[in-house]
Amino acid sequence: MHLVDSHSWTRQRTEVDLRLLADRQTTVAHCPVTFSRSGMALESVGRYRRAGVNVALGTDSYPFNMLEEMRQAMICARLSGKSVFDVATGDILEAATIAGARALGRDDIGRIAVGSKADFLVVDLRHHAMQPVYDPLRNLLHCAAERAIERVYVDGTCVVSGGRPTLIDYDGALAKLQEAQDYACRKAPANDPKGRGMQTLAPLSLPMAGPGRA
Incomplete structure (x- = not known):
């Protein structure tokens, strides 16, 4: 995480860094979910x-859910900015689309326009989490999130439909993923310098019920 000189965690009390970033046309990659769950936030x-x-x-790491990143970015901005007006819902959409394209120096992504790639999603406005409909973007980010997403298209190809990827064996991939995690957990003591198992390295949030236990 990058801390500018005016961030509350720094000892500086100057306001130079933001101006330098702007003057040099720097892009800041903001991954709010990863950092906020570690107790950190962009200000703002x-x-x-x-x-x-x-x-x-960006998402940086799991859960790779851009709508969740957008929601978290908005919440963190308003908390750290101490104002509901710190950032508008439309500003967050721009940060997730056009701003990313601008960072890559591209004008063929991040927008729906002639000559751009057909990257878009289809939202079910009749989904119960989208009701009642007045401002669809606010409903999507504040309430419904991915639950109301019908389909996702990348360059004109449908890659998600009904919540399931269309280009891979979804169930097979889930099974392989679980197998990989089970293997890594079994090997943890052998790979840890102190021989610690997963119960020590990453204790469960809640105890698991074993055989004969309710």
């Missing part, structure tokens, strides 16, 4: 944008 998306810094959203 709205302040960076107002300073002229291009802020693009």
Whole structure:
């Protein structure tokens, strides 16, 4: 995580870094879910944008859910900015789309326009989490999230339909993923310098019920 000089965690109390980032046309890759669950937050998306810094959203690691990143970015911005007006819902959509394309120097992605790649998703406006419909984007980010997504298209190809990927053996992939994790857990003591098992390295949040236990 990058901390500018004006961040509350630094000892500096200057306001130089944001101006330098803007002057040099720097893009900040903001991955709010990963960092906020570790107790860190950008201060703030709205302040960076107002300073002229291009802020693009990313996922960094699991769960790779851009809608969740958008929601978290909005919440974190308003908390750290101490204002519901720190960033608008439309600003977050731009950070997730056009700002990312701008960071890559591309004008054929991040927007629906003639000459751009057909990257888009289809939202079910009749989904119960989208009701009642007045501002669809707010409903999607504040309430429904991925639950209301019908299909996802990348360059014109449907890659997700009804919540399931269309280009892979989904059930087979899940089985292989679980097998890989089970193997890694079994090998943990052998790979740990202190011989610790998973119960020590990553204790479960809740105890598991064993045979004969309710």
